[in-house]
Amino acid sequence: MTQTLNEIPDFKTLSPRVDQVGVEERVARFNTRSIKKDSKMYALKLALSMVDLTTLEGMDSPGKVRQLCYKAMHPHEKLEDIPKVAAVCVYPSFVRLAKETLSGSGINVASVATAFPSGWAPMKAKLDEVRYCVDEGADEIDMVISRGEFLKGNYGYIYDEVAAVKEACGSAHLKVILETGELQTLDNVRRASDISMYAGADFIKTSTGKISPAATQPVTLVMLEAIRDFYYKTGKKIGMKPAGGIRDAKLAIRYLVMVKETLGIDWLDPDLFRFGASSLANDLLMQIVKQQTGAYQSLDYFSKD
Amino acid sequence: MADRLDIQKTYKMYVGGAFIRSESGHYYPLTGKGGKLTANICLATRKDFRDAVTKARGAQEKWAGRSAYNRGQILYRIAEMMEGRKDQFIAELVREGLTKKQAEKETLATIDRVVYFAGWTDKYTQLFSTVNPVQSSHFNFSLPEPMGVVVVMAPEKPSLLGLVSSILPAIVGGNTVIALASTGAPLSALTFSEILHSSDVPGGVINILTGKTEDLAEHFSTHMDVNAVVYAREDESMLHQIQENATGNLKRVYHVWYKDWYSDEVDNPYAIADLQETKTTWHPVGI
Numbered sequence: 001m002t003q004t005l006n007e008i009p010d011f012k013t014l015s016p017r018v019d020q021v022g023v024e025e026r027v028a029r030f031n032t033r034s035i036k037k038d039s040k041m042y043a044l045k046l047a048l049s050m051v052d053l054t055t056l057e058g059m060d061s062p063g064k065v066r067q068l069c070y071k072a073m074h075p076h077e078k079l080e081d082i083p084k085v086a087a088v089c090v091y092p093s094f095v096r097l098a099k100e101t102l103s104g105s106g107i108n109v110a111s112v113a114t115a116f117p118s119g120w121a122p123m124k125a126k127l128d129e130v131r132y133c134v135d136e137g138a139d140e141i142d143m144v145i146s147r148g149e150f151l152k153g154n155y156g157y158i159y160d161e162v163a164a165v166k167e168a169c170g171s172a173h174l175k176v177i178l179e180t181g182e183l184q185t186l187d188n189v190r191r192a193s194d195i196s197m198y199a200g201a202d203f204i205k206t207s208t209g210k211i212s213p214a215a216t217q218p219v220t221l222v223m224l225e226a227i228r229d230f231y232y233k234t235g236k237k238i239g240m241k242p243a244g245g246i247r248d249a250k251l252a253i254r255y256l257v258m259v260k261e262t263l264g265i266d267w268l269d270p271d272l273f274r275f276g277a278s279s280l281a282n283d284l285l286m287q288i289v290k291q292q293t294g295a296y297q298s299l300d301y302f303s304k305d
Numbered sequence: 306m307a308d309r310l311d312i313q314k315t316y317k318m319y320v321g322g323a324f325i326r327s328e329s330g331h332y333y334p335l336t337g338k339g340g341k342l343t344a345n346i347c348l349a350t351r352k353d354f355r356d357a358v359t360k361a362r363g364a365q366e367k368w369a370g371r372s373a374y375n376r377g378q379i380l381y382r383i384a385e386m387m388e389g390r391k392d393q394f395i396a397e398l399v400r401e402g403l404t405k406k407q408a409e410k411e412t413l414a415t416i417d418r419v420v421y422f423a424g425w426t427d428k429y430t431q432l433f434s435t436v437n438p439v440q441s442s443h444f445n446f447s448l449p450e451p452m453g454v455v456v457v458m459a460p461e462k463p464s465l466l467g468l469v470s471s472i473l474p475a476i477v478g479g480n481t482v483i484a485l486a487s488t489g490a491p492l493s494a495l496t497f498s499e500i501l502h503s504s505d506v507p508g509g510v511i512n513i514l515t516g517k518t519e520d521l522a523e524h525f526s527t528h529m530d531v532n533a534v535v536y537a538r539e540d541e542s543m544l545h546q547i548q549e550n551a552t553g554n555l556k557r558v559y560h561v562w563y564k565d566w567y568s569d570e571v572d573n574p575y576a577i578a579d580l581q582e583t584k585t586t587w588h589p590v591g592i
Contacts (some may be wrong), residue, residue, distance in 0.1 A: 295553055296355050298530035 008198065011155040015194045016229075018186040018222055027217040033257045040253070041291050047252040048075065048284045049083035050270045051277060052110055052241065055090060056117075056209065065094045069101035071303060076285050079292075085281060086270040087140060091116075092133045099137035110140035110175070114165060117179070117208035119144040123164065130168040140173040141165070144208060145192060147182045155195055162199035175203035175241055180219045181211045189219055193226035203239035209276060214244025220255065224262040237266065243276025249287040252280055316491070318347050318515055319498030321360030322508015328352050333517075335491070337400055346491055349516035351524040354483065357512040358530050361454045361481040364509030369451045369479030373427035380423035380477065382504040387416045390500065394465060394493050401464065401490040414567050415466045421572050422473040429478065429577045437585070444588040449581035451479035452557065453532035456525045458518065460537045464490035465497065466566050471537040472511060474576035480533075483512045485525075491515045518543065526550035526558075533557040533580055 035043055053072050055064060065088075072085045087108035090098050098109045111133040115121035121129075130141055143165045149157040166174050176196040180189050193204050204223055207214040220242045227238045240259070246252055252275060259267050267273050282304075286297040317324040326332075331348040347353075368376070387394065391412050398408035430449060437445040455475040460467035464487035475482050486494035498513045514521070518538070525534055526547040533556055536544055544560055551558045559579055563571055 295527040295529055296351075296358070296524070298528075298554065301529060301554075 008159065011159070011191060011195050011198075012153075014198075015187070015191040015226075018190050020186050020218070023186060023218045023221055027221055027258070030217070030258045030261065031254050033254075035253050035257070041288070043253045043256050044249060044284050044288050044291070045083055046268060047249065047256060047275065048281065048288075049086060050274050051085040051281050051284070052087045052089045052243075052274050053085050053281060054088075054209070054243070054276055054278050056112060060091060060094065062094070062097055065090055065097055066101050069098055069107075071281070072102065072107050073105045075281060076289075076302070079285065079288060082285075082288065086274055089140075089142065089276065092129060092136070092138075095133055095136040095138045108139040109137060110142055111136075111138040112142045112144075112177075112208075114143040116142070116144055116177075117210040119146045120148070123161070126161075127164060127168045130165055134168070134170055134172050138172055140175060140203075141169050142175045142177055142205060144177045144179060145196065147179055150183070150188070150192060155191070158192070158195050159199045162196050162201060166200035173202045174200065175205045175239075176201040177205045177208055177243075178223075179208055179211065180206050180215075180223075181213045186218065186222050189222050190226055193223045194230070197226065197230045197236075197238050201238060203241050203274070205241040205243055205276065207242075207244040207276075209244030212245075215242035215246055215276075217254065217258065221258055221262065224259060228263055231263075237272060239272040239274065240267070241274040241276055246275055246277050247279050248283045249280070252284065314344070316344050316346055316495045316515075318349060318353065319495070319501065319511070319513040320353065320357045321364075321512065322502065324498070324502075325353075327516075328356075333488075335401075335489075337402070343400055344492065346515050349485070349514040349521060351521070353514060353516075354521060354524050354528070357483045357514060358454060358528055360509040361483055361512055362530055364507055365451070365453055365479075365481040368476075368481055368507060368510045373430065376477070376479070377423050377426035379505050380419060380426065380473070383500055383506065384416050384419040384423065386500045386504050387412075387419065387497075390496075391416065393496060397492040397496060398465065398490075401492055410567075411463050411466050415469045418466065418470055418572070419473065422477050422577075425574055425577060426477050429574050432574060433578050433581065433583075439587075442589065442591045444590045445585065446588075447583050447585040449478070449578060450584050452580050452582055453480060454530060455480045455482050455533045455535060455580055456528075456531050457482050457484040457535045458522070458525070458538055459484055459486055459494070460539075460562075460566070461487045461489055463566050465493040467537060468494050468513075469497065470566055470571050471535050471561055475533075475535065475580045476511060478577045478581050480580055481510050481512075483514065483525075483531075485518065485521060486513055486515050488515070488517060522547055523550060526556070527553055529554045531556055533559065535559050535561055535580075537561045 053068055055068050069088055072088050087110045088098050089110040092111050095111045113129045113133050114126040145158050162176055178192045183189050196204050259273055282302045289297050327347040327349055329350045332345040333348055335343045335346050337343040394412040395408040434448040439445045457471050459471055472482050472484050501511050527550045548558050
C-alpha cells in the first residue's frame with residue numbers, strides 16, 4: 001500500500017531498531033563472495049562509472065579543478081572501452097569552472113553546500129549557498145544535516161532543513177550527508193536516513209570525508225536497508241553514496257555486492273549509486289589494466305588527478 | 306618431573322612488520338636428516354608478493370627520509386640483536402644440515418657483515434657523489450638516490466649469510482626490500498625476521514617470503530611497482546627470463562653471484578651504488 005508523502009510521520013517511532021551484531025554478520029557474509037574474471041571486469045568498470053571524483057581541500061586551485069575534470073573525462077590515456085566517471089564534486093567557488101570544463105561531456109557537477117563540512121551556519125546562509133551553487137550550474141547538491149540538532153533529538157528541525165534545501169535546489173539533485181561518524185549509533189543512522197528520505201532527498205550519503213570513521217560497510221548496509229524499506233512503502237527509488245575511506249577496488253566491489261544483494265540490480269546504476277572518492281578511480285584503473293595485462297601495476301604510471 | 310612435550314615453532318613469513326601465513330594456506334614440508342619433518346614452511350603466492358610490494362612501497366619514502374646516521378644505528382642494532390641470539394641461528398643451521406662448526410662460521414660472518422654495511426650508511430653518498438665540470442655558468446653536481454622497491458632472490462646456500470649479504474646493500478641505500486629466502490634452508494631467514502622486528506627496523510622495510518622460485522619469479526619480474534631485482538642465484542636460464550620480463554617497466558636486474566660468500570669481495574660498497582639512481586642537478590651561478 002503506497003503511503004502519501006503529504007503526511008509527516010512521527011520520526012520518534014518511525015524507524016525500526018537496528019541489530020548491530022546482525023548487521024556486522026551480514027556484512028561479513030557479503031565479503032566472502034568471490035568475484036572473478038568477467039564479472040570482476042564488469043564490476044570494475046561499473047564502479048568506475050559510479051565514481052564522484054572529489055576535491056574538497058582548502059588549497060584547491062582552478063588548475064587542480066581543471067585537471068580533475070580532464071581526469072573525469074579521460075580516466076586513462078590508453079585504455080579503450082572504459083566509462084567516464086559519474087560526476088565531479090567541488091566546493092561552490094569552483095562550480096562554474098567545473099561546469100565549463102565539463103560542458104558536453106555528460107558528466108555532472110556536484111557541489112557541497114550548507115556550510116560543509118560542519119553545517120554550522122544560519123539557515124538563510126545555507127539556502128543562499130545552495131541557490132548560488134544551482135545558479136552557477138551545479139547538477140547535484142551535497143548538503144550536510146545539522147548533527148547538533150539531530151543529537152538533541154530535534155528531528156523536526158532536520159526534516160524542515162532538508163525540505164527547505166530541497167526546495168532551494170529546484171531541478172538539481174539533492175544528496176543528504178548524514179556524517180555517520182558523528183551519529184554514534186546505527187539506530188541514529190537509520191533514523192537520519194528515514195528523515196532525509198521523507199523530507200525529499202534524492203540520495204543519502206554517509207560522510208563528508210573530513211572525519212574518521214567515514215563510510216563503513218555496516219553503516220552503508222543500514223542505509224541501504226532504509227532505502228529498501230522506503231521503496232516498499234512509497235515506490236520511490238532513493239540513491240546511495242558511501243563517501244570517504246573507499247580507496248581500493250576490492251572494497252568497492254564488496255560495496256557493489258552489498259547493493260546488489262540488498263536492493264537488487266536496479267541500483268547498480270550511477271543514477272542510484274555513487275562512490276565519493278578521490279583515490280579509488282586510480283586503483284580501479286590499475287586493476288582493469290592488471291586484468292588485461294596480467295601484471296600488477298604501479299601508481300607511477302597513472303595520472304594523479 | 307614428567308617428560309615435556311616438544312613445543313614446535315611455527316615459522317611464518319614477515320611482511321609489513323607482521324608475521325603472516327600465506328593467504329593461500331599452502332605450505333611445503335621441510336625435512337631434515339632421515340626425511341624427518343623439521344617444519345612446515347609457507348608457500349608464498351603472487352598475492353602475498355603483491356601485498357608485500359604494497360607494504361614495501363608504503364615504507365620506502367620514510368625509510369629513505371631517515372637520516373643516514375639513524376639508518377646506520379638501526380642496522381648496527383640488527384647485529385647487536387643477532388649476537389645475543391647467535392646460538393639459535395647456529396642450532397637452526399645445524400637442523401638444516403650444516404655441521405656445528407660450519408653453522409658457527411656462517412652466523413658470525415653474517416653478524417660481521419651487518420656491522421660492515423651498517424658503517425656505510427653515512428659514507429657511501431660522499432663516495433658516489435660528484436661535482437661535475439661544465440662549460441656554462443652552472444654548479445653541477447650528481448648524487449645517488451634510492452631506486453625504490455627492490456626484490457632480492459637470495460641464494461640457496463649459504464642460506465643466512467647469502468640472504469643478509471644480498472639484502473643489506475639495498476637497505477643501506479634507502480631502498481625497501483622483498484626477499485625470497487632459500488627454499489631448502491629457510492629457517493634462519495625467518496628467525497632473522499624476528500631480529501628485524503626487534504631492532505627498530507620499521508615494518509615494510511624488509512619483507513621476507515618463503516616459497517618456490519618458479520612460482521614467483523614471473524611476478525617478481527613483471528610487477529610494475531618493483532624498481533630492481535637482485536638475482537643472487539646461479540641458474541642462468543631463469544635470469545634470462547627475469548631480464549626479459551623486466552623490460553615491462555625497465556626495472557634493473559642485477560646478477561649477484563659469489564663463489565665464496567665469506568670472501569672480502571662481498572664487503573663492497575659498489576653493491577650499494579648498484580641500487581642507486583644518480584640525480585644530477587644544474588644550479589645556475591653568477592647570474
